[in-house]
Amino acid sequence: MSAATQAQILPLAARPGGPARLLPGLLLCLAVTVAAVGLEHAETWVFGRAWLEPLVLAILLGAALRTAWTPGAHWHPGIAFSAKFLLELAVVLLGASVSAATILAVGPALLLGITGFVVVAVLGGYGLCRLLGLPRRMAILVACGNAxxxxxxxxxxxxxxxxxxxxxxxxxxxTAVLGVAAVLGLPLLVPLLGLSGTQFGVLAGLTVYAVPQVLAATAPLGVLAVQVGTLVKLVRVLMLGPVVLVLSLLTPRLREAPGAAAPHVTAGDRPTLHRLVPWFILGFLAMSLLRSLGLIPQPVLAPLAGAASALTVISMAALGLGVDVRTVARAGGRVSAAVSLSLLALGAIALGLIRLLGVA
Incomplete structure (x- = not known):
């Protein structure tokens, strides 16, 4: 194994200097995370619900702090560790939330429909973003986020x-802004389109981003809409694993600079498994298998989900601390148009699937 490969896969905590060099940046990310959670509680107290999740607030707070103050070099290792390794660890833990039983509960027709929906939405969203001039990686992020x-x-x-x-x-x-708009706007479509509770549950489950937002959007339509919407949403979330796995196989091409030629791979230098599929994707699949086989005790599932959520928020705080707000502002118009048009297309595809499957 080359020195470059070792440096790439070796966690920062295990490199020279040890965990102590991570402490300043890690504590800074934790402080931003605590502030984000506090703001979420403040939202709930003032408005009765939290419109922005801690994950979004952590990025916004981190970016605001980074705009007002540039962290010195001794902050960087902990911030980098939080942004990369902790996020990858969170993906592994998310695998515990994926169960084969959840997938099978929706029935084969709707299951195939949701699978096809996500595939079409990812490919269509990516194509739309590229037409609007977004870079490849951002186009993939927007497409996967919407889908x-x-x-x-x-x-x-x-x-x-x-x-x-x-x-x-x-x-x-x-995506966060459009997510709130979807929660507020979707119930208005019920009388316009004559949707039943089941139909609206499927529509919300296919278009709204987060499970809590699905609950908020479907609550006005009653318990049936909530149950259907949540189930469809969970199956849609389960598509994250296969999509990320496919993207991991395409990673070498995705990381290429525009116009760069693909490296030549000889028979004696074929990529190994850990280079084709990142360790955290393998971990995600392993956790999913353990959950499906019933080898993860039920009382452990909630703490694992909580740990995954917490690690993700810390990672988003770290990403926010590395954000150049001017770059985000320059991309604003194109990204906003891409997200908006993708969400509208998503809704149209979802309504078409509802009609196609004959959901009553």
């Missing part, structure tokens, strides 16, 4: 394709 589960999908895909903090922050910022 699967918003912020969580963006956060999971980012380390696989080598997206930088500016690209992640821009994608999440505009």
């Amino acid at each position: 699967i589960c918003g912020n969580s999908a963006i956060a999971a895909v980012a380390p696989v394709i080598g997206a930088d903090g500016d690209e992640v922050a821009a994608s999440i910022a505009f």
Whole structure:
């Protein structure tokens, strides 16, 4: 194994200097995370619900801090560790939330429909973003965020394709705004389109980004809409694993600079498994298998989900601390248009699937 490869896969905590060099940056990311959680509680107290999740608030706070103050060199190792390794660890833990039983519960027709929906949405969203002039990595982030589960999908895909903090922050910022708009606007379609509770549950499950947002959007339509929407949304979230796996196989091409030729691979230099599929994707699949086989105790599932969520927020704080707000602002118009048009297309595809499957 070459020195470059070792440096790439060796966690920062194990490199010269040890964990102590991570402490300043890690504590800074934790401080931003605590502030984000505090703001979420303040939102709930003032408005009765949290419109912006801690994940989004952490990026916004981190970016605001980075704009007002540039961290010195001794902060960088902990920030980099939080942005990369902790996020990859969170992806592994997310595998525990994936169960084969959840997939099978929706029935084969709807399951195939959701699978096809996500594939079409990812490819269509990517094509639309590229037509609007977005770079390849940001186009992938926006497409996956819209098609699967918003912020969580963006956060999971980012380390696989080598997206930088500016690209992640821009994608999440505009996706978050559109996510709130979808929650508020979708119920207005019920009388206009004559949707039943089941139909609206499927529509919300296919278009709204986060599970809590699905609950908020479907609550006015009753328990049936909530249950259907949540189930469809969970199956849609499960598509994150296969999508990330495919992207990991395409990673060498995604990381190429524009116009660069692909490196020549000889028979004696074939990529090994850990280079084709990152360690955290293998970990995700392993955790999913353990969950499906019932080898993860039920009382452990909630703490694992909580740990994954917390690590993701810390990682987003770290990404925010590396964001150049001016870069996000320059990309704003194109990203906003891409996210908006992708979401509208998503809704149209979802309505078409509802009619095609004859959902009553």
